Amino acid sequence: MTEPLRLGLVSISDRASTGVYEDRGLPALRDWFGSAVKTPWQAHERLIQDDQPTIEATLIELCDRVGCHLVLTTGGTGPARRDVTPEATLAIADKVMPGFGEQMRQVSLKYVPTAILSRQVGVIRGTSLILNLPGQPKAIKETLDGIFAAVPYCIELIGGPMVETNEEIIKAFRPKSAPRPA
Amino acid sequence: MTEPLRLGLVSISDRASTGVYEDRGLPALRDWFGSAVKTPWQAHERLIQDDQPTIEATLIELCDRVGCHLVLTTGGTGPARRDVTPEATLAIADKVMPGFGEQMRQVSLKYVPTAILSRQVGVIRGTSLILNLPGQPKAIKETLDGIFAAVPYCIELIGGPMVETNEEIIKAFRPKSAPRPA
Amino acid sequence: MTEPLRLGLVSISDRASTGVYEDRGLPALRDWFGSAVKTPWQAHERLIQDDQPTIEATLIELCDRVGCHLVLTTGGTGPARRDVTPEATLAIADKVMPGFGEQMRQVSLKYVPTAILSRQVGVIRGTSLILNLPGQPKAIKETLDGIFAAVPYCIELIGGPMVETNEEIIKAFRPKSAPRPA
Numbered sequence: 099m100t101e102p103l104r105l106g107l108v109s110i111s112d113r114a115s116t117g118v119y120e121d122r123g124l125p126a127l128r129d130w131f132g133s134a135v136k137t138p139w140q141a142h143e144r145l146i147q148d149d150q151p152t153i154e155a156t157l158i159e160l161c162d163r164v165g166c167h168l169v170l171t172t173g174g175t176g177p178a179r180r181d182v183t184p185e186a187t188l189a190i191a192d193k194v195m196p197g198f199g200e201q202m203r204q205v206s207l208k209y210v211p212t213a214i215l216s217r218q219v220g221v222i223r224g225t226s227l228i229l230n231l232p233g234q235p236k237a238i239k240e241t242l243d244g245i246f247a248a249v250p251y252c253i254e255l256i257g258g259p260m261v262e263t264n265e266e267i268i269k270a271f272r273p274k275s276a277p278r279p280a
Numbered sequence: 281m282t283e284p285l286r287l288g289l290v291s292i293s294d295r296a297s298t299g300v301y302e303d304r305g306l307p308a309l310r311d312w313f314g315s316a317v318k319t320p321w322q323a324h325e326r327l328i329q330d331d332q333p334t335i336e337a338t339l340i341e342l343c344d345r346v347g348c349h350l351v352l353t354t355g356g357t358g359p360a361r362r363d364v365t366p367e368a369t370l371a372i373a374d375k376v377m378p379g380f381g382e383q384m385r386q387v388s389l390k391y392v393p394t395a396i397l398s399r400q401v402g403v404i405r406g407t408s409l410i411l412n413l414p415g416q417p418k419a420i421k422e423t424l425d426g427i428f429a430a431v432p433y434c435i436e437l438i439g440g441p442m443v444e445t446n447e448e449i450i451k452a453f454r455p456k457s458a459p460r461p462a
Numbered sequence: 463m464t465e466p467l468r469l470g471l472v473s474i475s476d477r478a479s480t481g482v483y484e485d486r487g488l489p490a491l492r493d494w495f496g497s498a499v500k501t502p503w504q505a506h507e508r509l510i511q512d513d514q515p516t517i518e519a520t521l522i523e524l525c526d527r528v529g530c531h532l533v534l535t536t537g538g539t540g541p542a543r544r545d546v547t548p549e550a551t552l553a554i555a556d557k558v559m560p561g562f563g564e565q566m567r568q569v570s571l572k573y574v575p576t577a578i579l580s581r582q583v584g585v586i587r588g589t590s591l592i593l594n595l596p597g598q599p600k601a602i603k604e605t606l607d608g609i610f611a612a613v614p615y616c617i618e619l620i621g622g623p624m625v626e627t628n629e630e631i632i633k634a635f636r637p638k639s640a641p642r643p644a
Contacts, residue, residue: 141626197567197578203379211429211453213378271575360619385561391633393611396561
């Protein structure tokens with residue numbers, strides 16, 4: 099039996115976290131995983147403000163104490179003053195994965211020219227992969243559809259469980275030639 | 281009536297700034313804005329050497345004292361020893377906007393394989409967006425044509441005026457779904 | 463007569479360097495240069511472990527003491543704990559060349575979706591260009607085929623010799639309009 103995938107889902111929004119409007123980020127993330135990932139998963143959810151120390155503390159807790167294999171944030175990646183999700187993510191990172199930021203922007207550029215303005219990053223902390231996703235449910239789905247094929251192999255390379263996907267939605271890729279790390 | 285757009289234009293070249301040859305960067309930038317931007321704009325122009333402290337001081341002055349909403353540099357982004365425009369820009373930045381550098385290179389790659397060598401960055405300082413453009417007039421136009429659709433929305437998100445463009449040249453994009461920042 | 467191109471080739475692998483399996487990185491690099499580069503070249507080869515201080519010391523030696531114009535690494539750019547080649551390369555860099563990392567990933571993405579996971583960087587140290595290549599021989603060739611057109615001009619811009627290529631494999635590009643640096 100495979101180990102369940104521990105997933106951290108973090109919605110970052112001053113207005114949703116203070117009840118000004120309803121959070122739509124966490125439901126969008128849950129929906130996507132419900133349809134795309136076959137391996138049993140448990141979601142650890144957080145709804146927090148656009149505050150850098152709070153974001154950092156939440157990411158550290160989900161990686162180091164909860165032991166999430168994958169942490170996804172939504173919101174706070176734009177150019178506005180309160181958008182500090184990428185800064186918080188980089189501040190607690192062990193390794194930067196520049197390909198994720200680049201490719202998430204390339205994917206979104208197929209839909210909107212303002213994808214250029216997204217400052218999303220992907221990083222590794224310990225044995226957790228952290229990815230910043232956009233804030234809008236539609237863009238969350240577009241981005242995950244566009245990059246998730248590489249995520250299961252990444253999780254394996256950093257010591258996590260094998261993640262099986264619903265191949266009608268995502269065909270996870272594992273290179274035949276690539277040696278597994280020691 | 282809309283607030284005029286305050287534009288900082290900075291040509292960075294040892295040879296043009298010392299009169300070895302005529303600067304062609306500032307005229308190319310002025311020409312492009314004359315044809316593409318309908319909102320009234322005023323240009324604050326500087327012609328300086330490839331010297332990191334001078335570039336930093338000039339960018340700080342244009343952002344903090346002149347209050348430019350958008351600052352464009354031309355020149356000094358290559359691999360040579362005196363090319364230090366990106367270093368100067370990053371040194372005075374509040375936020376890095378990685379999508380601009382990536383996309384400017386992608387746009388230029390359609391014209392020349394050596395676009396890989398350009399180290400252009402985009403950053404935010406306070407309420408100013410700063411973009412490094414290439415040095416050649418032809419490449420300045422190609423780059424602005426390729427990325428400017430996202431610039432008006434970015435300027436709005438950081439607190440600047442609404443910028444209207446000549447839609448035959450640039451169709452500025454504003455996402456319907458995106459919430460305006462507080 | 464042209465100065466010979468001094469090439470540093472560095473294979474980075476715990477297992478190959480300790481004899482667990484045979485190194486295939488250095489032969490793949492030599493083969494590619496044998497077929498693609500016409501200018502006489504000498505290769506200075508190193509086979510080392512995935513250890514950051516060792517990688518840094520090797521790069522510094524090849525750049526500063528051997529005077530290599532171009533140093534190519536293979537291996538150690540993935541997300542696993544022992545993959546530290548990009549960190550070592552950035553730690554000893556004078557200038558980062560972000561276009562190389564971006565474009566190497568774009569090229570590899572045409573072959574495998576997991577190219578996103580590669581953290582390859584390109585940097586300049588003094589008068590040397592350093593590029594991180596993937597670990598697999600097939601991916602080494604694909605990457606060099608995809609980006610080498612811009613390498614000869616880069617080497618010239620940082621003070622190295624003119625590099626002539628076998629145009630059936632690589633057509634080196636030099637922009638007509640670009641001024642040579644002082």
